[in-house]
Amino acid sequence: MRYRVLFETQQPLVTADGPQAGNFIETLGYIPGSAVWGALGGRAARSLRMDDPAQRALFDEAFNGSKALRFNNLYPALLVFDEFDATAATLIPSRPVPRSAVTCKAVPGFRSDRISPLRGIARGHGVSDEVTGHHPNCQSCHARTERVSVEFYTVSVAGAAGSFAPSKSYRVHNEIDDVRGRTKHGKLFAVLGLGRRQFFVGSIEVSDVHPQSGGSWLDLLPTADGAGHPLVLGKRRGSYGGGCMRLELDVPDATCDLWGYTLAERLERTRDGVFNVTLDSDAIIVDEWLQHRADLEPMRAKWQADLGHEIEPTEAWVATRSYAGWNGVDGCPREPELLTAAGSVFTFRAPTADPQELADLLGRAEAEGVGLRRNEGFGKIIINDSFHTAQGIAAGLDAR
Numbered sequence: 001m002r003y004r005v006l007f008e009t010q011q012p013l014v015t016a017d018g019p020q021a022g023n024f025i026e027t028l029g030y031i032p033g034s035a036v037w038g039a040l041g042g043r044a045a046r047s048l049r050m051d052d053p054a055q056r057a058l059f060d061e062a063f064n065g066s067k068a069l070r071f072n073n074l075y076p077a078l079l080v081f082d083e084f085d086a087t088a089a090t091l092i093p094s095r096p097v098p099r100s101a102v103t104c105k106a107v108p109g110f111r112s113d114r115i116s117p118l119r120g121i122a123r124g125h126g127v128s129d130e131v132t133g134h135h136p137n138c139q140s141c142h143a144r145t146e147r148v149s150v151e152f153y154t155v156s157v158a159g160a161a162g163s164f165a166p167s168k169s170y171r172v173h174n175e176i177d178d179v180r181g182r183t184k185h186g187k188l189f190a191v192l193g194l195g196r197r198q199f200f201v202g203s204i205e206v207s208d209v210h211p212q213s214g215g216s217w218l219d220l221l222p223t224a225d226g227a228g229h230p231l232v233l234g235k236r237r238g239s240y241g242g243g244c245m246r247l248e249l250d251v252p253d254a255t256c257d258l259w260g261y262t263l264a265e266r267l268e269r270t271r272d273g274v275f276n277v278t279l280d281s282d283a284i285i286v287d288e289w290l291q292h293r294a295d296l297e298p299m300r301a302k303w304q305a306d307l308g309h310e311i312e313p314t315e316a317w318v319a320t321r322s323y324a325g326w327n328g329v330d331g332c333p334r335e336p337e338l339l340t341a342a343g344s345v346f347t348f349r350a351p352t353a354d355p356q357e358l359a360d361l362l363g364r365a366e367a368e369g370v371g372l373r374r375n376e377g378f379g380k381i382i383i384n385d386s387f388h389t390a391q392g393i394a395a396g397l398d399a400r
């Protein structure tokens, strides 16, 4: 069972995943699942009687590392009002741009993007996807191509992809002297946060397994009656992070890509055993020795063993970053972890596999996700995302 989660910022919001140094603090462009997990877990802990063993057990099942509740990232969404009915509005979600996307170096951007090159306003020369072939030059102006630098893309009702960025705003604060409790003269720091009145969309997945403790995990979430619940998220709570969260019951298998293709429809795109895996969120991949890895090799080996046929890695477009969170228990920085970044793309082929068995395996793989801390939204994957199809790149360089 899945809930669609909507969050509207009513204060600026700062989400970050590590200690930040200096006098400038910048938010991430989205709300990590771990921030939703932390906020709802804190709220549940306050409403439960934690000295009651049954309530404590229910809390632990839901929030402490089990897979009962999975909190996926909330990505920025565009609110589009109906042209003829001002009360009707649609939220158009966004996703991280796949790392396999390239664009023109001279006039970068999707063809629906309005950009400002040196002279006037123009449309981007388009985006192509290297999963479908290599695109060293722009078809319009023959300039070299480069990787798309914007973080998110969205797809219009008409099916055209475009880049998307949440709005951010600055606030300048005085630094407080810890001893005197007053502002330090001349000491300022700036916070770049996500702006007010913006929407973020994601999901919470609820396990079908009945809780051992006899309670209901759903009782720990804000009631799903359509009314919004005030909730404070992210860092620097107090003057930041206030907003309204709403949960809506989603249909169980509505795991669609931005073009609306369901998992079943996407699995049908596997031809001759060729398929691709796109990371929808950052992933923490470790091998059997708990060594961090950037690729999906531990999963590939497991999938191959389950299938009983060879699964060969073919190409990969990967970015990594390091993640150094705080350990809340002892107040020390955690050991930095290597993250395989959202948007990384891996292609594989399993030429001898039975198509139905391969589809079943990939369906389970998408539902499970990859790597560690999946309950905090890490390691969510999309099999055969429409971005990597002719339709996905209809706005691409080649189409001109």
Ligand SMILES: [Zn+2]
Residues within 6 Å of the ligand: 104, 105, 106, 107, 125, 138, 139, 140, 141, 142, 143
């Ligand atoms: Zn060009």
